[in-house]
């Protein structure tokens with residue numbers, strides 16, 4: 001009896017092993033295809049919907065500038081490389097890009113690290129989806145307050161350098177929609193209006209792409225903008 005169940009177990013184990021090998025061979029030969037951005041391996045497809053791994057994919061792009069530029073090149077984003085400015089005393093630009101044509105326009109040009117650009121490009125598509133859901137329109141323009149600034153956190157005289165010191169952050173003040181409406185943090189944050197609800201969801205959506213997301217909920221310094229960055233911390237407030 002014991003011997004027979006032992007033999008059955010061995011057969012089951014062998015069958016499972018064969019199935020596992022067949023699965024990986026089928027994957028390797030592309031007989032079965034897993035949708036983009038779902039499996040932990042494979043390249044980030046920035047024109048396809050993000051999956052639950054989006055922030056991990058973005059962080060691995062941020063850590064590998066060549067792979068990051070390749071991911072931008074595979075997307076519909078039009079951009080140019082920003083001339084490098086060696087990082088000295090914690091300030092500078094490395095592997096930075098300037099968007100020329102993206103899902104949404106901005107109030108002015110800016111440079112961002114490649115990882116941040118990948119995150120922003122993915123985030124823009126998500127913002128357009130939220131605008132259609134909450135306001136029945138699309139976003140015509142994002143008002144940003146800046147990306148690169150050689151300064152410390154919170155503009156303090158001493159302390160850590162801000163992620164802005166390497167263009168690894170962007171501050172967003174609000175959104176202008178195609179139908180003329182607007183949603184600005186200073187006016188609309190915390191309100192139970194379509195614009196207010198849009199902003200609340202825009203903050204939550206940002207947490208899927210960026211490591212640090214600071215909104216007016218965080219402190220008074222952020223009353224008029226979202227701060228989004230790809231620094232080493234994790235915060236979503």
Ligand SMILES: [Zn+2]
Pocket residue numbers: 164169170171226227228
């Ligand atoms: Zn900021």
